[in-house]
Amino acid sequence: MNVHTPRKILVVGGGPCGLVTLRNLIDRGQFEQALLVERRDDVGGVWYLEDPPLPGVPRDRPYWPSPAYPALVGNVLSEYLSFSHHPFPELPSQLHPYPTLLQTHQYLKRFAAPFLESGHILLSTEVVWVDELADGQGWNVTLRDWRSGSAGNERVETWDAVVVATAWYDFPSWPDGVPGLAEAREAGLATHAKNWKGPSGYEGKKIVVVGNANSSNDIVAQLKSVAQTPVYRSIRRQGLRRFAFLPDNRVVDVAQIACYSIDANKKLDLELLDGQILTGVDSVILGTGYKAAAAPFVRLLENEVMTPMTSSLTMPPRIPALYEHIIYSRNPSLAFIGTIMSYTPFTLADVASTFLCLVWSKHITIPNSLEGRLAGEQARIAFVEATRRQIDDPSSFVAYHILAAAEQGYAQGLKDAIRKVDSDGARKWAEALPEWEDGDWKRREGMYERKWASLEAEAAGEDQFKMDARL
Structure with a gap:
């Protein structure tokens, strides 16, 4: 050409x-x-x-x-x-x-x-x-x-x-066709991770974070020490290992959200795909990408x-x-x-x-x-x-x-x-x-395993650490 x-x-x-x-x-x-x-x-x-x-x-x-x-x-x-x-x-x-x-x-x-x-x-x-x-x-x-x-x-x-x-x-990408999500967004009860500016204002709140990739995991990691626990993480499947997140009893994984509804107290009731219902939710943060x-x-x-x-x-x-x-x-x-x-x-x-x-x-x-x-x-x-x-x-x-x-x-x-x-x-x-x-x-590819090692060392309170020989 x-x-x-x-x-x-x-x-x-x-x-x-x-x-x-x-x-x-x-x-x-x-x-x-x-x-x-x-x-x-x-x-x-x-x-x-x-x-x-x-x-x-x-x-x-x-x-x-x-x-x-x-x-x-x-x-x-x-x-x-x-x-x-x-x-x-x-x-x-x-x-x-x-x-x-x-x-x-x-x-x-x-x-x-x-x-x-x-x-x-x-x-x-x-x-x-x-x-x-x-x-x-x-x-x-x-x-x-x-x-x-x-x-x-x-x-x-x-x-x-x-x-x-x-x-x-x-x-930002929003899930398609989820009943009640549009109303939850309009009421300010559901927001995208694009608008996340840190845990301030979430103290003592009941929070659900959608997703288990990097953005959602980062948000959950910051919320778990200030929000009401457990913080719920709504996921479709187990996360890829490259999205490092250490298990924590302050974080509970639940199924996808099937339906949103706003209760009389201006909070959310969430029906999950497995039939479980989460009531009185203050906010849902969607880490659903772009x-x-x-x-x-x-x-x-x-x-x-x-x-x-x-x-x-x-x-x-x-x-x-x-x-x-x-x-x-x-x-x-x-x-x-x-x-x-x-x-x-x-x-x-x-x-x-x-x-x-x-x-x-x-x-x-x-x-x-x-x-x-x-x-x-x-x-x-x-x-x-x-x-x-x-x-x-x-x-x-x-x-x-x-x-x-x-x-x-x-x-x-x-x-x-x-x-x-x-x-x-x-x-x-x-x-x-x-x-x-x-x-x-x-x-x-090794930098994702390095992330796990970094998080584990931080959790253990170590100042110095050595990478596993496999890295």
């Missing part, structure tokens, strides 16, 4: 994926201009926890909350939160080898600092629309300025190419709509028609970074955006035919649908938008394509990027 090398590239979103994409466009692409716009007043994406608005105090800009919370500790080792040529600082504790929210945000701020100083990052600038121009001539981008004194003024700019690096955390939205601010030409090539088995919704989960197949001047969930999104965004730079600079070619560019998507859809038919109650790990074990082959394939480019620069970049070979993948 004849891919035009863009001169001016706009990156949307100042989280980890957008920041590393900007760095790679500047350092590895040799394009005329690369600019990142972020609607909030600081970089970091979900890792930037902004103070919430004060009640009754007027604001001159919208509030876009992060789903993070003050006591958040990550589940990925710092090695896999490190962009190439920019290692994560050594952490002070071996007992707690997983960076906190603050440590991760500070890392991202240090990474972004030179680009803020050089004017390559524009904060408090919201992307309202990205409109495709005819004949592949670029994109009109409507921007809304929320900087001090600008009062949301809008302007339209034309860019040759656009990278969307926002996909997830504005779109979904990829098909870029709601991107407007394509009328005859080229982003229509998902999907059936109900490949839900939740995703951004469709992407080559290698990156490049929009019908117009390669539109790209996405971070649209597919992975174990190590920082490092995957690094390799994916390097791959994108080499495609746009014509060092890596993509298939000429639309069918060829969509072949990978079709193969993944077929795999997901076949796998889900074979499992009675498949988890979300068997979904289009979650790579799971497929991350190894996908990421290593991108890395291998970069390595094959015949240029000194590409060879140096490939050398700096992480590997996903079998040994490297085994080390990645």
Whole structure:
């Protein structure tokens, strides 16, 4: 396919994926201009926890909350939160080898600092629309300025190419078709983990947390020492071992919620699928994840709509028609970074955006035919649908938008394509990027066992601990 090398590239979103994409466009692409716009007043994406608005105090800009919370500790080792040529600082504790929210945000701020100083990052600038121009001539981008004194003024700019690096955390996933859930949400008795800001306010309350993956487990771990016990964890199946959570007699697992009802005291009665009823529940917190939205601010030409090539088995919704989960197949001047969930999104965004730079600079070619560019998507859809038919109650790990074990082959394939480019620069970049070979993948998998060891050592009150020889 004849891919035009863009001169001016706009990156949307100042989280980890957008920041590393900007760095790679500047350092590895040799394009005329690369600019990142972020609607909030600081970089970091979900890792930037902004103070919430004060009640009754007027604001001159919208509030876009992060789903993070003050006591958040990550589940990925710092090695896999490190962009190439920019290692994560050594952490002070071996007992707690997983960076906190603050440590991760500070890392991202240090990474972004030179680009803020050089004017390559524009904060408090919201992307309202990205409109495709005819004949592949670029994109009109409507921007809304929320900087001090600008009062949301809008302007339209034309860019040759656009990278969307926002996909997830504005779109929480709610269970479908559960009677009474909508009313419980309306009454403020059921909320999503996106809105969790810590255990304050839950003292002595009767709480049910839905789910047993990372978010739900973190929330339960904080609630069990302040809420009424037991704290109930409503689950479909036993959790995967990678979602570490030590057994605790203050936490009781129960079946899925079949129905919500509000009692006369404005509390919840919950009927579970096994017939058990929990009465007088103060709050339900749903750790049911997020979904990829098909870029709601991107407007394509009328005859080229982003229509998902999907059936109900490949839900939740995703951004469709992407080559290698990156490049929009019908117009390669539109790209996405971070649209597919992975174990190590920082490092995957690094390799994916390097791959994108080499495609746009014509060092890596993509298939000429639309069918060829969509072949990978079709193969993944077929795999997901076949796998889900074979499992009675498949988890979300068997979904289009979650790579799971497929991350190894996908990421290593991108890395291998970069390595094959015949240029000194590409060879140096490939050398700096992480590997996903079998040994490297085994080390990645080992970080989940490390989490168990960390929790066990913490529970035992140890200051020092040694990993089991199997790690």
